[in-house]
Amino acid sequence: MIDRLRALGAAARQALEEAQSESEVEEARIAFLGRKSELNRISRGLGTLSDGERREVGRAVNQLKSDLKGLLEEAKSRVASGTGGAGGLDVTLPGRRPWVGRKHPLTRTLDRLEEIFLGLGFEVAVGPHIEDDFHNFEALNFPADHPARDEHDTFYVEGGGLLRTHTSPVQIRVMQTRKPPIRIVAPGRVFRNETPDASHGSEFFQLEGLYVDRDVRFGELKGVLIKFLRELYGENVGVRLRPGFFPFTEPSAEVDVECRICRGRGCGVCKGTGWVELLGSGMVDPRVFAAVGYDPDEVSGYAFGLGIDRIAMMMTGVDDIRLFLENDLRFLRQI
Numbered sequence: 001m002i003d004r005l006r007a008l009g010a011a012a013r014q015a016l017e018e019a020q021s022e023s024e025v026e027e028a029r030i031a032f033l034g035r036k037s038e039l040n041r042i043s044r045g046l047g048t049l050s051d052g053e054r055r056e057v058g059r060a061v062n063q064l065k066s067d068l069k070g071l072l073e074e075a076k077s078r079v080a081s082g083t084g085g086a087g088g089l090d091v092t093l094p095g096r097r098p099w100v101g102r103k104h105p106l107t108r109t110l111d112r113l114e115e116i117f118l119g120l121g122f123e124v125a126v127g128p129h130i131e132d133d134f135h136n137f138e139a140l141n142f143p144a145d146h147p148a149r150d151e152h153d154t155f156y157v158e159g160g161g162l163l164r165t166h167t168s169p170v171q172i173r174v175m176q177t178r179k180p181p182i183r184i185v186a187p188g189r190v191f192r193n194e195t196p197d198a199s200h201g202s203e204f205f206q207l208e209g210l211y212v213d214r215d216v217r218f219g220e221l222k223g224v225l226i227k228f229l230r231e232l233y234g235e236n237v238g239v240r241l242r243p244g245f246f247p248f249t250e251p252s253a254e255v256d257v258e259c260r261i262c263r264g265r266g267c268g269v270c271k272g273t274g275w276v277e278l279l280g281s282g283m284v285d286p287r288v289f290a291a292v293g294y295d296p297d298e299v300s301g302y303a304f305g306l307g308i309d310r311i312a313m314m315m316t317g318v319d320d321i322r323l324f325l326e327n328d329l330r331f332l333r334q335i
């Protein structure tokens with residue numbers, strides 16, 4: 001009897017392993033575990049056996065039933081998932097396309113800006129996101145009680161650090177470690193304690209420029225910025241400089257470009273003025289030179305800064321700055 005059960009088990013195992021479809025699995029189930037199966041007949045006949053035989057055969061029957069139920073489940077899931085040999089493989093299906101990545105629109109914009117400034121003789125410098133009060137404020141002529149600090153509310157870190165509110169501290173770090181001439185651009189992530197809306201985020205990206213040497217003139221600043229904007233937007237772009245205020249430059253100028261949407265006629269994006277503010281700039285304040293140990297009578301220089309997100313918005317037509325950092329592929333794939 002035990003030998004017979006073993007033979008039944010081997011036959012059932014083979015039938016289940018070779019089954020290629022749900023109906024074949026079901027056929028094997030009926031043949032080996034069904035009401036009319038030999039296993040069932042043996043099971044029902046246990047009562048006619050002697051005590052010793054009944055115990056031994058009963059145990060073997062139960063073991064075989066449980067083994068076959070396991071094999072049955074395996075066979076069912078195998079045919080359902082289509083991995084049942086050639087029968088489950090449809091060779092006519094198209095292949096799976098590999099995922100092809102590409103650069104984020106902010107990275108593409110930054111690459112373009114760096115390319116232009118490298119062509120103008122600048123090199124790229126970087127600095128830490130967590131700054132100290134000296135590099136982010138004091139050295140840039142924002143004393144502790146200066147009202148300009150109100151616009152630079154930020155996030156403070158335990159132990160006295162803060163998340164930098166602009167890329168200007170990189171100027172300070174470079175000047176502290178090097179002697180003029182210095183000609184750098186410093187791109188990077190900056191932080192402000194802002195309520196996010198379509199044109200403000202608590203994280204955004206800036207690019208800072210600094211040139212320090214002997215006898216640097218305002219005319220050179222103007223020339224470099226006009227050259228940069230023409231490279232970015234084409235030879236015919238309108239550019240204007242307006243007087244502005246920044247603690248670390250004197251004199252200072254805001255730089256506007258002709259609105260790319262309406263070409264200067266006036267629209268919602270430029271609030272009807274025909275101009276969009278793009279850069280802040282100016283001649284480096286002598287106090288900044290003094291803070292890094294330069295002699296303001298010996299050296300002079302200019303600095304400028306721009307928002308990378310804003311330029312990306314103008315280049316791509318995206319009208320909400322928050323979309324750039326949500327990492328939604330449905331959005332990113334479109335631009």
Ligand SMILES: [Zn+2]
Nearest residue numbers: 259262267270
């Ligand atoms: Zn406009």
